[in-house]
Amino acid sequence: MTAMALVWATLPGVAHAANAPDAPGISGELGTVVLLVVVIGVAYVLAHNVVERLQRRFLVVSGAEYLLLGFLLGPAFPAILAFDNVTGLLPIIALAAGWVGLLRGTDFDFTSLQKLDPATWRVVFLHHVLPGLAVGFGAYYFFMDGGWVETTTRNAALSASALACFAAADSTEPFDLLARRYEVSGRLASLLRNGTRLGDIAVILAFGLIFCVFHENAPQAQDYSPALWAWVTVLLGAALGFLFSLFLAGDESDNSRFLALVGIIAFASGGAYFLELSPLAVNLSMGFVLVNFARGGQLLHTTLESTERPMAIVLLIFAGALWQPTPLVPTLVALAGFLAARTGAKWIASLIAGWGTSLR
Incomplete structure (x- = not known):
């Protein structure tokens, strides 16, 4: 619920930054980056909470959510390229x-x-x-x-x-x-x-x-x-x-x-x-x-x-x-x-x- 509230609160501001009319190039790129950061952050929080519940309920030990986060930030996923210099x-x-x-x-x-x-x-x-x-x-x-x-x-x-x-x-x-x-x-x-x-x-x-x-x-x-x-x-x-x-x-x-x-x-x-x-x-x-x-x-x-x-x-x-x-x-x-x-x-x-x- 906390993660969903954060999404609901931040998405309007992100959308406004992405569609600002005064500087469409810079604002659009900034809004895209912020949107991607928010989406990845929320996905990470949700995945982490789900994995924690699965560990306690079904005795599953996993670190796949962190591997997935690294993959999304790495050069293999060109949409973000946070870690472009490996x-x-x-x-x-x-x-x-x-x-x-x-x-x-x-x-x-x-x-x-x-x-x-x-x-x-x-x-x-x-x-x-x-x-x-x-x-x-x-x-x-x-x-x-x-x-x-x-x-x-x-x-x-x-x-x-x-x-x-x-x-x-x-x-x-x-x-x-x-x-x-x-x-x-x-x-x-x-x-x-x-x-x-x-x-x-x-x-x-x-x-x-x-x-x-x-x-x-x-x-x-x-x-x-x-x-x-x-x-x-x-x-x-x-x-x-x-x-x-x-x-x-x-x-x-x-x-x-x-x-x-x-x-x-x-x-x-x-x-x-x-x-x-x-x-x-x-x-x-x-x-x-x-x-x-x-x-x-x-x-x-x-x-x-x-x-x-x-x-x-x-x-x-x-x-x-x-x-x-x-x-x-x-x-x-x-x-x-x-x-x-x-x-x-x-x-x-x-x-x-x-x-x-x-x-x-």
Whole structure:
């Protein structure tokens, strides 16, 4: 109702601006822009409210509304072109990705690891490795021998590796939603949540290796081995973590800590972006050092958790803006194969992980 009231109140003014007789060119363009902004804003509010209701009612977790918003603002939708320069968005995306990487790195503190259920490691290994392998090999076969697309061996291996990481990744949002709805607690809830977070760490490291193996060197630059780039990724994050830990007193206010994190992540993500490495992996390594060696490391983790949702929304919006249309039929075939391979591998991994335990 609030959104409809806003529409009713603003549309007459927008229409007047769009049809002003004194300066039809400028006013018409301004009115069109304002109208588009109002329509997109209302559509976003309505979509967000609908999705929230669906999540609570049908236990559906989705970020499609943010992807759609990014698509409408991106170059693929020429009517608006708010993000017409996609290259200029890459540093912002690197910052948001670095924020997520630092958060996952701060999950890896020694105290929490010592309290983990021993079965967590089996869940992490099986629930992430099997789907990744199934989708990775299946995607490579699809690109090379499926007959749907024409590509090189390097591009096929790169795409298959990225899809393998996407298949291995999980999210804690479904578990959190179930826990809020049904008040789920006990060993199973903590096992799944901890396993998902540790699995994300493994996926980020694997995704960082993709940047090392398929690293693009500048023309006439010396070609370094993937192993060296992997060491640079880990050591760069660790060195920055030790450096910035000297400037954190541990008794800062929440606002001061937030501003410090913005500067830290911007510096680390900028270094990774300049070296064409993964901001996720660099900040993951830095987060591991900060949470274990910096004063007030757990407070950093708390601040990062409180801002996780906004940064995830930023990534979803920019992901929608970066989306480029692809041929429909091969895309649908690849999507169906991805979902089938990932779902089947997850199901098999769950059976194996619970075999011989009380969780079965």
